[in-house]
Amino acid sequence: xxxxxxxxxxxxxxxxxxxxxxLNLIRGKRVPEALSILHFTPNHASIVAEKTLRSAVANFQxxxxxARLDADDLFVRECSSDxxxxxxxxxxxxxxxxxxxxxxxxxxxxIVGDEPLGGIKKTRKxxxxxxxxxxxxxxxxxAKAKQVSSVEEVPTMESTAVESSTxx
Numbered sequence: 001x002x003x004x005x006x007x008x009x010x011x012x013x014x015x016x017x018x019x020x021x022x023l024n025l026i027r028g029k030r031v032p033e034a035l036s037i038l039h040f041t042p043n044h045a046s047i048v049a050e051k052t053l054r055s056a057v058a059n060f061q062x063x064x065x066x067a068r069l070d071a072d073d074l075f076v077r078e079c080s081s082d083x084x085x086x087x088x089x090x091x092x093x094x095x096x097x098x099x100x101x102x103x104x105x106x107x108x109x110x111i112v113g114d115e116p117l118g119g120i121k122k123t124r125k126x127x128x129x130x131x132x133x134x135x136x137x138x139x140x141x142x143a144k145a146k147q148v149s150s151v152e153e154v155p156t157m158e159s160t161a162v163e164s165s166t167x168x
Contacts, residue, residue, distance in 0.1 A: 002077075002113050002114055002115040003060070003063070003065065003066055003069075003113060003114050004060070004077055004111055004112060004113035004114075005056055005057075005059040005060035005062075005063065005066070005111070005112055005113075006056055006059065006109060006110065006111040006112075007052050007053070007055035007056035007059055007109075007110050008052075008107065008108065008109050009048060009051070009052045009055075009107070009108040010084065010107045010108075011084050011085065011105050011107070012045075012048050012084070012105055012106050012107070012108055013103070013105055014044060014045050014048075014104075014105070014106065015104040015106065016081045016082065016083045016084075016104065016106040018043065018044075018045050019045045019048075019049070019081035019106050019108060020081050021043070021045070022038070022041060022043055022045040022046045022049050023049065023079040023080070023081055023108075025037050025038075025041065026038060026049070026053070026076050026079065027076060027078075027079055028075065028076060028077075028116050028117065029075070029076055030072070030073075030074070030075055030076075031053070031057055031071055031072065031074040031075065031076065031112060032071070032072050034053060034076050035050060035053060035054070038050040038053065048108065049079075049108065049110070052108050052110050053076070053110050053112070056110045056111065056112045057071050057074060057112055060074060060112050060113075066114075069114060073114060074112045074113065074114060075112065075113055075114070075115060075116045076110065076111075076112055077111045077112060077113040077115075077116060077117045078109070078110070078111040078117060079108075079109065079110045079111070080108075080109050081106045081107070081108050081109075082106060082107045082109070083104065083105075083106055083107075084104070084105035084106050084107050085105050086102050086103065086104055086105070087102070087103040087105075088100060088101070088102060088103075089101040089102075089103060
């Protein structure tokens with residue numbers, strides 16, 4: 001059975017949608033790769049996600065059974081961002097009106113483990129996809145070449161001027 005540990009960060013002052021954009025970058029990746037992605041992503045959400053990921057790795061290593069495993073061998077098994085409390089504020093608007101401002105928050109959960117969620121994936125060669133694309137491109141190029149060769153020569157202004165001067 002795969003071993004795992006989780007870390008939860010609650011009431012982060014950013015919208016869940018912005019956090020999910022960052023989480024989609026690291027889902028299923030190895031922990032060192034995920035940490036480097038988060039470190040060099042210029043979003044506020046990536047800073048919070050990096051701290052939470054480091055906490056999840058520390059939680060994994062705190063278990064005596066997992067103490068022998070290196071952090072480089074871990075994967076980000078699951079990561080999710082759920083909506084938290086919404087602070088409702090009022091923004092003054094023209095003509096005595098008021099607009100509602102909804103300041104969203106989210107709860108972040110990151111689960112790390114010694115295997116990815118679906119188990120260790122084996123990479124296969126995609127032998128059929130690339131030749132099909134290459135064949136399609138080759139067909140399009142040959143069709144375009146046939147169209148160019150079949151177009152008759154259209155008389156230009158210069159050629160008609162030369163013909164009219166010679167006929168006089």
